Every structure is written in C-alpha cells, then in structure tokens.
Amino acid sequence: MRSISLALFLLAAFPVLAATPEELSAWDAQYEQKRGDAAAVKQLDESLKKALEATPDDYEVLWRAARIRNWQADGTTDAKVKKSLGKQVWELGDRARKVAPDRVEGHYFAALGIGAYSEAVGILSALGEGLESKYNERLDAALKIDGMYGRGGPLLAKGRYFYKLPWPKRDLGKSTSHFQKALSKHPETLRGWLYLAETLLADGEEKKAHEAILKVTQGSVGYDPAEGRRVQEWAKPVQAAIEEKLK
Numbered sequence: 001m002r003s004i005s006l007a008l009f010l011l012a013a014f015p016v017l018a019a020t021p022e023e024l025s026a027w028d029a030q031y032e033q034k035r036g037d038a039a040a041v042k043q044l045d046e047s048l049k050k051a052l053e054a055t056p057d058d059y060e061v062l063w064r065a066a067r068i069r070n071w072q073a074d075g076t077t078d079a080k081v082k083k084s085l086g087k088q089v090w091e092l093g094d095r096a097r098k099v100a101p102d103r104v105e106g107h108y109f110a111a112l113g114i115g116a117y118s119e120a121v122g123i124l125s126a127l128g129e130g131l132e133s134k135y136n137e138r139l140d141a142a143l144k145i146d147g148m149y150g151r152g153g154p155l156l157a158k159g160r161y162f163y164k165l166p167w168p169k170r171d172l173g174k175s176t177s178h179f180q181k182a183l184s185k186h187p188e189t190l191r192g193w194l195y196l197a198e199t200l201l202a203d204g205e206e207k208k209a210h211e212a213i214l215k216v217t218q219g220s221v222g223y224d225p226a227e228g229r230r231v232q233e234w235a236k237p238v239q240a241a242i243e244e245k246l247k
Contacts (some may be wrong), residue, residue, distance in 0.1 A: 008190070018058045019051055027064055035071055036226035037179050059099045059106070063152040066092035066109035073116040075230060083120035089113030093138070104145040108154055111139035115157065123164055137154045151189045151223075153181025163199050172203040190231040198238055206245045213239045 034040035048065040055061060066089045073085035080115075093110025093166040100106060114135040118126030126132070130139060139161070159178030162171045179196040183189065197212035216235040221228025 009132055019061050019214070023051070024060055024064070026190055031064070031068060031071075032224070034226075035068070038231065041068065041072065043241055045072070048187060057095075057099055059096055059103065062092055062096035062099065063103075063105035065104075066096060066113065070112050070116065073113070075222065079120045082116055086113050086116030086118075086120055095137070097141070100143070101141075104142050104149045104154070107138045107145065108142040108149060108157075111135055111142060111154075111157060113162075114138065119164075123166060127166075148182070148185055151186040152192060155179070155182035156189075156192055156195060160195055160197070163195070163202070172199050173178065175199045176203070188216075188220070190219050190221070190228050190235075193232050194235050197235075197242065201242055201245065206242055209242045210246060213242055 012066075013061075024073035027048065030040060030044050035044070045065075045068050048068060049063060050059045051058065052065055055192055069085050069092065070089045073082050073089055076082050076085070090110055090113030093106050093113050095106075096103075097106030097110055118131055118218060119134070139154060139157055142149065147154045155178045159175045159182070162178065163173035165171070173241070176196065177197050179192050179199065181190045183196065186192065193212050193215040197209045197216065198211060200206075213235055216232060217239060219228070219232075221232065
C-alpha cells in the first residue's frame with residue numbers, strides 16, 4: 001500500500017508531460033527530410049518509442065510512432081518483418097483512435113497496419129481471419145473525417161483495396177475511381193499514378209496505363225523525395241510489364 005501511495009504522490013508531484021510542440025516539429029522534420037536514410041529512421045523510431053514509454057496515451061506521439069513503423073513496413077519485402085511491423089502499426093493506430101476518435105490519423109494508420117499485415121500473411125488468409133471488416137471499419141472512418149489526408153492517402157488505400165481483392169470481390173472500376181479522385185487534388189503524388197497504372201493494366205487499358213506510369217518515371221520527387229524515389233523504384237517492373245503488353 002505504501003508503494004502505491006508513494007507512486008501516486010510522485011505522479012501528482014511530478015506529472016509526466018506530453019511531447020512539446022518543438023519535439024513534434026523536430027520529429028516531423030526528421031520524418032519528412034531524412035526517412036530515406038535507415039539510420040535516421042531507426043533514430044526516429046527509438047525517440048518515439050521512448051516518448052511512448054513516458055506518455056503511452058499521447059495521441060500526437062502514438063500516430064507518429066505508427067507512421068514511422070508504417071514507412072518501414074511499406075518498404076520491406078520480408079514477409080515476417082512486414083507482418084510484425086504491420087501488427088505494430090495496427091495496434092498503435094488503434095490506441096490512437098481510442099484516444100481521439102474524431103482525428104483521422106489513428107483510423108488511417110490502423111487501417112494501413114491491417115493492410116500491411118494482410119499482405120504479409122496473404123490476402124486469402126487475411127480474409128479468412130476476418131480482417132476485411134476491421135480494415136474497412138478503420139479506413140471508412142478515415143475517409144469520412146478527411147479522405148485527402150496525407151495527399152489523398154485514405155482514397156489511395158481504398159482504391160488499392162479494390163485492386164488487391166481476389167475475384168469476385170475485386171472491382172477495378174472502383175479502384176480507378178478512388179485513385180482519380182485523389183489525383184485530381186494531388187497530381188504530384190507518384191504513388192497514386194503508380195497504383196492507377198497497375199489497375200489500368202489489370203483492366204486491359206495498356207495505353208492509359210502507360211500514360212499513368214510515365215507520370216511516375218518522369219515525375220518530380222520534390223513533393224516528398226524519400227517517398228518519390230521509393231515509388232519510382234517500384235515503377236520500373238510495372239513499366240516493363242506495360243511496355244511488354246504494348247508490343
């Protein structure tokens with residue numbers, strides 16, 4: 001009882017402070033400007049992990065921790081690593097959305113975490129685990145709050161959902177529609193053009209797919225250098241597949 005009383009006294013006397021605006025700005029700058037460097041990503045991840053240990057319910061730290069883990073999950077081809085990171089993003093996003101259900105970030109990153117986890121275990125396995133409804137619950141909430149968050153991120157995720165689903169759930173028309181809606185506001189987003197190109201190719205629209213993929217390969221990465229360079233690398237085999245179809 002004494003130890004509990006002492007702990008409560010210490011918490012009252014020395015309350016744990018949330019992350020400062022300066023810390024948040026520094027983390028955002030590091031994410032935007034340096035996440036193409038593995039060492040910088042590790043450093044940022046560790047900083048956010050320590051911040052969460054001190055303030056586990058700080059919304060601003062929770063969603064930023066989910067964001068950097070999602071960046072890592074998005075970039076790995078190792079299924080085991082992607083599964084682990086995806087689950088972490090999912091859990092961090094869920095914690096964030098419980099703290100602030102009216103904010104978009106928690107819902108959005110929770111959905112992306114489920115998506116990464118599903119890719120790692122396989123879409124059919126994910127459907128068997130009942131993850132489709134969980135994914136849509138979170139993503140649809142993000143779309144309702146702000147579909148254009150993160151340069152149309154929720155719209156891109158929904159379009160990718162319709163592309164990734166197996167037949168007969170797959171809907172390439174809806175996939176295209178979501179990508180076009182995001183790109184109408186954010187034409188600089190190379191990921192949107194890449195996803196659109198892949199959907200158009202799957203839909204037998206090789207010429208339109210070629211036009212879309214050129215937006216990626218010839219586009220500027222200035223809007224987000226780390227993201228842009230990553231997507232341009234992903235675009236190379238897609239462009240080759242499109243050009244093969246056009247022969």
